[in-house]
């Protein structure tokens with residue numbers, strides 16, 4: 290299998306799905322002639338032409354709304370947000386229109402639409418360019434939320450998202466676009482709602498997704514040297530969560546650390562912890578520990594930025610806390 | 616006034632009667648809904664279309680099956696103008712499972728797939744994108760459709776209008792932006808909210824054509840919209856229409872109307888579009904006085920039938936609560 294970057298894996302998914310179904314088109318800022326701000330759409334304009342690979346003006350609300358209307362009339366749009374920070378300008382279209390349409394129309398109009406792009410903190414881009422939107426979008430019924438951590442997952446998951454008949458928020462990560470992995474050529478699907486064990490272990494389950502899984506992997510390697518055998522669980526789809534997989538793992542390890550890039554309060558990590566407490570309380574040997582972003586806007590200064598974000602060190606500390614190794 | 620105005624002369628008697636009937640259906644439907652609201656059979660918001668009937672009926676007379684329509688929460692009139700059976704709408708207002716959105720949408724969210732009616736929408740300015748999306752789809756599939764996008768005067772100062780007019784003009788989308796200017800956004804008169812109240816002039820900023828039409832005059836609406844729809848269908852260029860109209864009732868049923876005088880409302884009622892066109896048709900002998908009375912009676916009866924249907928229909932069963940959140944069942948949700 291060829292070794293490719295995350296951006297190339299996503300590119301393959303787009304290309305294969307656009308080839309498979311001519312109702313699929315992609316629109317967003319700089320996706321066509323510029324080949325994408327992060328090169329995810331590289332070559333698609335040349336291959337499919339300007340009818341299906343569309344550069345938009347800087348009008349997130351306008352083009353996201355357009356995608357909702359096109360989806361109501363039977364097309365399958367893929368909207369690229371140059372970053373999910375800018376999805377805030379379109380959030381009314383995402384929540385009031387895309388998420389609610391199928392329900393409030395009594396099942397008449399579903400919205401087969403994918404909204405994708407980098408989410409979360411970029412490198413040293415400060416307060417307005419570092420929002421992590423996963424908890425916001427996961428909150429609203431009507432949306433599916435997916436966040437791949439590896440190239441192989443990214444390809445199969447994006448293909449599933451494009452084939453989904455409901456609106457999917459597909460969260461990528463700027464710092465992960467150059468992650469490399471062997472990825473199968475051609476068609477395969479990673480279904481919505483299916484998580485994955487990224488490392489088998491016996492002592493503690495770390496539940497992490499997107500770029501946090503990379504940190505968790507490093508932490509697990511460090512901890513192995515100290516004799517702590519970590520299981521890494523990537524839910525991959527954030528809504529709905531793969532609770533059967535989480536249950537299986539927790540029943541085995543009896544200890545849980547949840548790692549997320551978002552803030553502490555009202556967060557997806559808090560939801561994961563709540564789901565574990567409600568369903569698996571009797572299997573826990575210690576309180577769940579959480580690792581998250583501190584409660585401040587992202588600062589620019591390197592030391593403050595590092596202090597704000599989750600880190601390998603913070604994850605190691607959390608694991609030691611739940612295994613009482615401090 | 617001895618003859619029907621030239622705009623309508625080309626219409627057959629049947630077509631003219633159909634147009635008149637649609638305006639009556641809307642008027643009686645809305646009057647009945649206000650009464651049912653007072654009887655507490657309908658709750659939430661209720662924004663009626665009374666006074667604005669000529670705009671919806673005169674415009675949508677030109678809609679072809681492949682065309683689409685989207686509008687605001689003031690959506691009953693357009694749904695009925697498109698031919699939605701009144702019982703589907705009334706049952707929706709009553710929150711019954713037989714309603715056009717299975718009782719889940721309510722007054723502000725009428726939909727009809729059969730008519731490509733893409734909904735009533737509750738966020739001021741939220742529906743523009745949907746409208747240009749439908750126009751985009753028409754170009755994508757080359758099906759020669761146009762997209763009717765209705766909105767209130769209050770929405771002319773939302774950013775979404777300007778974003779979507781730019782997109783529509785930039786990409787040659789066959790979008791017909793129709794501002795139903797009833798002169799108020801809730802209790803705010805236009806002059807207190809809109810820096811330039813010449814709505815049609817905003818088209819120029821995007822290289823589009825803008826038109827101003829007297830929305831109280833069915834002849835004018837029908838005649839001019841006929842030409843404009845034809846033009847958009849052929850040129851694929853978007854247009855902006857400023858329809859000057861008026862709503863007789865409050866913004867919604869809870870509006871005491873303190874921001875305008877009774878004299879102002881009464882003056883508009885004298886120019887009532889239904890009164891005007893029915894008189895004209897009787898004077899021109901398109902229909903007789905008796906035929907008109909029969910039509911009124913028949914229409915009222917159809918609204919009564921809709922009320923009875925809504926009353927007798929069941930509420931949505933509780934299983935409906937979590938149905939239609941997602942179309943795809945992905946398991947473990």
Ligand SMILES: Cc1ncc(C[n+]2csc(CCOP(=O)(O)OP(=O)(O)O)c2C)c(N)n1
Nearest residue numbers: 689737738739767768769770797799800801
């Ligand atoms: C974004 C948004 N802001 C405020 C409201 C509350 N609101 C509902 S209708 C309305 C007035 C809109 O007036 P206009 O666009 O002229 O339409 P009309 O009701 O006159 O048909 C307001 C302020 C809303 N629904 N959406």
Ligand SMILES: [Mg+2]
Nearest residue numbers: 767768799800
């Ligand atoms: Mg108004």
